[in-house]
Amino acid sequence: MKLIDSILTEAAGIAAIRRDIHAHPELCFEEVRTADVVAARLTDWGIPIRRGLGTTGVVGIVHGRDGGACGRAIGLRADMDALPMTELNTFGHASRHHGKMHACGHDGHTAMLLAAAQHLAKHRNFDGTVYLIFQPAEEGGGGAREMIKDGLFKQFPMDAVYGMHNWPGLPVGGFALSSGPVMASSNEFHITIHGKGAHAALPHNGIDPVPVACQMVQAFQTIITRNKKPVDAGVISVTMIHTGEATNVVPDSCEIQGTVRTFTYEVLDLIERRMQEIAQHTAAAFGATVDFKFKRNYPPTVNHAAETAFARRVLQDIVGPEGVLNQEPTMGAEDFAYMLQEKPGCYLFIGNGDGAHRGSYEGGGHDAGPCTLHNPHYDFNDDLIPLGATFWVRLVEDWFAQAKPGGAA
Incomplete structure (x- = not known):
């Protein structure tokens, strides 16, 4: 596994941010505190931001060595909202708000993109522009749709957009992706x-x-x-x-x-x-x-062939071909579908393991409940942060190194 050293060095600090977000979950279009945390970190790292798209969305802008002069751009998306359910974990970063919980790992998605943002802003080892899309209201609110309505792709024109979700049961170090339909309409x-x-x-x-x-x-x-x-x-x-x-x-x-x-x-x-x-x-x-x-709520999530093939090559270079599986389509739904209707791109999955990571917390704090999505015993695995961030960074660097966006199909 080829992880980026500087991301590993900062991983503990980013994990602390993740746990802070987990302890303060906010529902769709209410992600004010979460957006404040994201905006503050991006600003600290010298990344210009735009707030307010989709009510509470945050977009960070990272130009490469050329200051973005080449005109090419790519978007990376992470969702920020929690679910209206009560957490049953009792570890130190468990939800402090009864009836609200990060039971789908959006806190971890935000953390992985923040880790990538920190590295990209410091090293800028690419020519072009990266748009960091921190999206509200994936859990039923259609935050992706609302950001698009507010001008996401007009204000931040990009050649492609990528999203990533953790997947319990898939081992840590593994990824899964496929072209075509990967999630259903809702x-x-x-x-x-x-x-x-x-x-x-x-x-x-x-x-x-x-x-x-x-x-x-x-x-x-x-x-x-x-x-x-x-x-x-x-x-x-x-x-x-x-x-x-x-x-x-x-x-x-x-x-x-x-x-x-x-x-x-x-x-x-x-x-x-x-x-x-x-x-x-x-x-x-x-x-x-x-x-x-x-x-009719969310449309089907349909990955584009060229962008999916490109992401697969990047992943294989990081974890090896054996660590990159084909994603079996699921009847779950995802509002990243709206972004894929507007732009070429790919939605992929990163393994969250089987829940054993919860046993490493100081003092324990969970029972034998399953660590599955939308379950009151769930928690994001912080070991994913350097791996997911490494993928985002390598995706960006390899993307702009291509003569043609997306590479060969």
């Missing part, structure tokens, strides 16, 4: 079935929305098994059914909610259309009516 539905309330002992006097809901939920799965091509990926998950207030009352209405995930808009269009048709006609068959709402 969508949600809210269906209200309107029946007619009655005494449960006299159901013939009403229109019971509960059996309507049961038929509807079962029928939705035929979209996946009988309407969608078997080779196309798609998920319909009904996750909430709410109805009724008493055991002897047929309720007036029933609510169904859930999520839909796909890798393509063609499959998404099919699922939305068929769900609406099934909902309307099933309700009508029982004499009920229905309100159908379908909300």
Whole structure:
């Protein structure tokens, strides 16, 4: 593993920043303190900044030896927000804000990019410009979309953009990436079935929305098994059914909610259309009516081939070919997708290990709970900081050393 010595030297200090951010988690569009920490460090290192894009976003600007005269630029993105959940760890840097937790490692993503920023600003071993994108509100707020709306790519024109996420279960020292779809679109539905309330002992006097809901939920799965091509990926998950207030009352209405995930808009269009048709006609068959709402949230995250191949070559030089795996697409979603719709780039994964790093904390502070994403026992592995930062730096240096951005496909 070829780590940069100066990054290793500063790793403990950056880890302390990471743990400070972890102890003070902030939810989407509320990352004021976190943005202050990022802005202060960048300013200390002589990096000009721009604040306020996407409400609380921070962009750092690092010019190379040529002062950016060549006109080429690359963007590196890290997310900053936490999740609305309660942390169950009790180590020294555990969340101090009940109901808020860095359970997805965004504190670590921020730290890795800060470590790279410190080195890039000090050495500037490249010709061109690096834009350091510290993004708010990945967890459901669409912070990437909001930064773009506020002029991210117009104010900071760049040839490509890269993002990185930690991945529990993948060993430390390992990476995974693939071209094409790597994360799914995220969508949600809210269906209200309107029946007619009655005494449960006299159901013939009403229109019971509960059996309507049961038929509807079962029928939705035929979209996946009988309407969608078997080779196309798609998920319909009904996750909430709410109805009724008493055991002897047929309720007036029933609510169904859930999520839909796909890798393509063609499959998404099919699922939305068929769900609406099934909902309307099933309700009508029982004499009920229905309100159908379908909300499209994040688009699919689709990596570009040339930029992915370039990142793979950089990674292989750092950890060896055996440490760079193909990423199996996941039905999770990521708002970096918006950036990849605007610019060529790649979203890749860095191994966070199996959670054993938590045992090295002074005094312990965690139980046997799993160190998986969005879990109350999770914590980012600080051993990743020098490795992730080394990748960012080598990506920048090799990128600008290429005759053509992205290199050969």
